[in-house]
Amino acid sequence: MMLIPCPFCGHRNESEFAYGGPVKPDRPDPHAASDEDWVDWLTTVPNPLGPVEERWWHVKGCGTWLTIWRDTRTHCVVEGSGDAG
Amino acid sequence: MQNYSIVSLLRHAINGHATWAPAWRSPPLRESYDVVVIGAGGHGLATAYYLAKEFGITDVAVLERGWLGGGNVARNTVTVRSNYMRDASIPFYVKSVALYEGLSDELNFNLMHSKRTMIDVVQTFPKMRELRRRQLTMDIYGSTYERISTEEVRRRIPALTGGGPGARLPVIGGMVHTDAGVNRHDAVAWAYARGADARGVELHQQTPVTKLLRGGDGAVKGVETPRGIVRARKVAVAVSGHTTTLTETVGLRLPLRTMNLTAFVSEPVKPLVDVVVNCPDSGFYFSQSDKGEMVIGGAPDMGQSFRRDVKQHVFEDTVTAMLSLFPSFKKLKLLRQWGGHVDITPDASPIMDETDVPGLFVTAGWWGGYKAIPAGGLTLAHLIAKGEPHPLMAPFTLNRFRHLDYVMESGTTTAR
């Protein structure tokens, strides 16, 4: 059970949140993107052995969708992609 | 290969078992092989074995970063079954179950395969409807699934004393899958390793692959390890959660996410349950090992993770669900718990294919891949050897995502 930093509430237990998955690039323009790019955006997410940027929804708290960097090896919440926590 | 039998055991007992040969050799690592398989887990070892046995390709090296059999094959709940829902999946798992059943003889290694039946304990009508759908589709492929009454469920699982008529989710019946069984996970890895070794495959432990290598033509040409470069025109990646870590070294992105799946065992007690018990509505399953431990699996943690750890709240959900149906387990004690990395695809079905990098094969997305080891190994070996997919693996190619043709085994159970 992690402690997740919510920008409004501060650190809260993971069980108050719903996992929102890794942050993808911005949604491509559906009229401009090729089929391949569209499918790639839909199905392929960053899966790093290290810090990953991801979203959580503070559904049982203030309702904020927040973004954190978390190291997938340690589960430490870190500053950014370069911080191996 | 030294033969294993009661007779050989007797013979070796005479001199205090000092004459047993190693189960596999430790040959020097060569510079080049026909095929390199990365990962000496269940799928990697099975692939190497079938390459040698079925297709005569014996110039094979299996490279393992740690110890062989140390991946998910070492940390699962050993359930083998074929009760899937779709035409795409069922025959694959039927084949896998059949291969498992013959494996102890074939590999001369007792996997302790115990075809002991799985009973699904059903607690909601939508789930019952879904399982009935499975039943009739499975029947097309010769996989067994029979509905039984609540009374029969309780007769066959005497410890199931919860879920009565007044319960939050009362038991409404069950489904019996007589093809299901359990076996000894370590033995599966060791038996395939020994079998592959005997046919000439080389097993190299403590040999991490740090990088895949591509030739000028774009095709794979080998791998890099701290022990040196190993060349091969065909490389198969069978490393479960670390698949993307490896494929990204050649710029290949795959639709996989790595997450953590956990399991736990109770203290050993005398035989109490002789079937695999699956409670899909409550979200847990278990079987009792030959040692007497309850081996219990539950819900996954959806977050990406390369850490083998247990989420307390997820674990508690599984435990309470179990206690609601098996209240006498309250006094039973947790003995050990652990996690393993699994990688999951957008449709939660596996990927077995040659990638866009010619000569580079992957077997991945095995979320619960233990039951698939024999068929996964056999079909991947077929693809590597013949260059065309085995009919059983055809639905699981990477191609399917090009048009978002998902093979959805889950996601069918929303309540009306």
Place this chain on the structure above:
Amino acid sequence: MRDRRLASGGRIDRSRPLAFRFNGKGYRGFSGDTLASALLASNVRLTARSFKYHRPRGIVGSGPEEPATLVELEGCHASANRAATTVRLEDGMAARSVNCWPSPGLDLGAVSQLFAGLIPAGFYYKTFKWPGWRLYEPAIRRAAGLAGAPDAPPPDAPPPDGHFEAVHAHADVLVVGAGPAGLMAALVAGRAGRRVFLADERTEAGGSLLDRRMEIAGRPALEWVAESVAELTSMPNVTHLQDACVWAYREHNFLMVNERSPANPSMLERNWRVRAGKVILATGAIERGLVFPDNDRPGVMLASAAQAYVNRFAVKPGERAVVFANNDSAYAAAADLLASGVDVAAIVDSRDPVPDSARDLAGGIPVKGGSVVIGVRGRRSVKGAAVSKRDGQGASTIDCDLLLHSGGWSPAVHLFSQSRGSLRYDESLATFVPDEAAQACVSVGGASGELSLASALRTGAEAAAMITGTEMPDLPTTTGESYAITPLWRVDAPGAKGRAFLDIQNDVTVDDVHLALREGYENVEHVKRYTTGGMGLDQGKTGNINIIGTIALQKGVPLQDVGTTTFRPPYSPVSFGAIGGIREESVVLPYRHTPVTQWNLDRGAFMYEAGARWRRPGYFLRGDETFQETVNRECRAVRECVGVYDGSPLGKFELKGRDAGRFLDHVYTNLMSTLKPGQCRYGLMLTEDGLILDDGVAMRLGEHRWLVSTSTAHADAVHGHMEELLQTQFPDWSVHVTTVTSQWNNATVCGPRAREVMAALGTDIDLSPEELPFMRFADGHVAGLPARVVRVSFTGELSFEINVAPRHMRDLWEWIMEAGAPSGIEPVGSEASHVLRVEKGFLSLGHEVDGTVDAHDLGMSWIMSKRKADYVGKRSVELRRRGKAVRRELVGLLPADPNDQIPEGAPLTPGGEKRPSEGLVTACVWSVVLDRWVALALLENGKSRHGETVHVRLKNATVAATVGEPVFHDPDGLRMRS
């Protein structure tokens, strides 16, 4: 029976004798005893049989490290597989040895000793293959599994009275272990005003001080312990628990504490989930045994355990002892035994020379340096120790009834390792010690390899002072003891013959490890798995390091390179009940009620889970009706007169803002922004990969106010979807979302006579089809209650969905029943609703949507707006449809025999043959309008196959059915628009 209790001393209360039974015989002990100490006091030596060979075993340790004597407690203390050393003795307790039958003295399973040579490690992998494992398995299963003898109470016997609790706690500093280091740390942190949580697994504080004769500040150490405990008790900021095992160290400094004897008498156990700012691990060290032949005989005991028995429990574990050691600590134990009247015949020390510091402690006991124990005389009880020089010279046997041994001390690094801290091998201590911490924790005292009392106090104080930023306190003086060790991983002197055990619980010997290595199982994890060493209930607390040493010795590599196996939770076994806490019976899963739930229950409604944790009525059985008759009656009421349905669980969200219409256009496949206030529209939401997320209704309440109504099951998913888009993709859009699911309940009055009911209820809303046509709503009053009436229909009949605040719902419901009585109103459950929607061919996400179909397949192309350039899922649906996959399309099926019911989910195959399916039946109901079974199905290219006969394949039959439109009633929708 000989009483081995000392006349004075110890931590037992001689004024409180306790009677107990062990393997059917009566004994007595005292308050303060463990089961183990009471058995030793009663001179019970043979207390167990081993797992595999059924060798006789005795008590080896004094705490949770005990590998040999596991018992099953009976009666009100019922519990399986407990180490006798951790069972607090209680009056009337009844225990028996596990793993032997009928008793450890006469164990019929012991015949397996005769075959011992045949069953080395992993023997089962090599045999039992022919003719099949299933033949052997039942016998193996009966032999394995520790507790739970054949005549054990049935598994359905209820657990004893009482309940469990799991509770959250928060601490600035969690101190694990109340030995000298932990107490010191807790004192310093507590005095600094921090919130301290101190947990210790023993029944009283003091740790190793309880077992030894030490002095602190010139007085007996236990006086310091008592004063420290008293001071901690006086601090409101300190929570101090004994008999509380910290069993898991999880991510983000989240630790689990199993309190085994809470004060509340009705509570069996409690589990604390402690979130700690900092963790101080003062878990002490565990003595390991030495590895020599027959080191498992009853009477062979860890030196520290014997020391604990004389000092803590005032029990002489034997009359004449031999001590075998490779380090100094056993000398203090020998001295304590001597002082308690045990005749210590000799100290056999493998070191040569023996350090003077050790000899000084021996106090006249003969010391045999450079010597080892090469064997044990006596099978069911030690009768003597065979001793020789390490080279085998000078062999002799020393008579004794107690053989104590000490292989050195291993820091209890389990929790540190669970926290993902790394370990390093310390040559001077010959053990693994904590290296790099991975979380905010620090190891102190024995747990960090600081094995003297002075350094335990110092490191405990230092850690707490550093964490709290306070001054180091003055440390009291202590009696000193030195510690030096020269590792001896196994006795290999010539003449040392017989089984030398590494894991006593799982019967793993040196030969087993050698066999594993010989066969290629070289990694420490291979050895563990092949031999099962370290996989018992004690998790190898005393034996694992010896396995590592044995591997290192055999392979000729340093221990650091062998490494340890993974330390997995729990540190000690913990009952599932404690983990579950109060979540049992009715509150295992959450449940939700509407104000009508009790009314439903009062009328005998059959209730079941209906998505999103709502308990809803499936049908209202009346008299001796069959299920089908009930459903038919409810359906006919709706089709012929009127029915009422509680639609309260539907998800409802109020959207407000300038961009609300635009936003709805983005999340629904069809156009919503063109609605006028007072209008509503059925809509479909997709996920971005083009799968169906939900269907529901959007209502425009005002220029910038909307109400989105979702299906019950997907309300949370839709809420998350909308908020995610708004907060991450469109942060600039002005849309506020407020959940109002439980601000609006609704009763849906439906059927041709619905207007009569509405009129009888009385309303100020003009319900005429002209003023309030289909897909319109109006606010006003119904039966005098503020209400919103919506004209939507999920049954295909004229429907009025009356929405009121929940505080009015029960009244409204009863008034509807009253007002509707003359029209023959019936309450309608989910089963009838299902029939009614199938007759109309309306979509049910749980039936027709299975992760592959899209709106076109369902005949709903009209809902996929062509006017909108983009909406969630549009691109993906188009892309998917350009693929080659054959589409399965929704059709209606009429079984050739109108009385043939088709199981929902049944496959359609070509000709009904055993071939891959070409579709499946998604729903099949008895239609009250057609008086026959009708079905919906997804069929390959179904839309172009109307009129064809297809075949449902059942297990032993096929059902022929005619394909048609997926609608069986009022295809033009005239009735619901009436």
Place this chain on the structure above:
Amino acid sequence: MSYNASFERLPISACFDLKGAENALVEWIGAEILPGFPTEANRRRSADGLSLDHVGPRHWLLHADIDREDELNAALRPHLAPAEVSIVRISDTMTTFRVAGADVAHVLAIGCPLDLHETAFPEDAVTFTEFFGQKALVRRCAGGFDVSVEQSYGDMMEDCLTRALR
């Protein structure tokens, strides 16, 4: 009962959900009606029988006794509020349990993972968190805590609290 604590289910009270910019809300509602906006996150301000909880970014809950609901509704005019401001009456959406007694902190900790110690959760604190697994609004009251959960979970919460107090 072994804990020194008890609970009761309070009658319904008036509650309005306010969303939008603070100044826009003040402008629409009028500063004189509200008890003033709490400046910090998850804090409450009370005056004249009204209290305003700052429960999320640009999100407040206004509470009062139920007999003031109509009066407040007339003052807030939810259906007329400007586009930027969302005002929704949600009185019925929650049901509140008052838990009090010497052991209240322990009883709350059985259901709630949040640190409710006075150093972490002072007198004027209020927040959405978890209680027996469900979203819940927690705040202090005399001698204990008020815990509000989604109304449909009320029976289940009663069930849980009864068990917790054993």
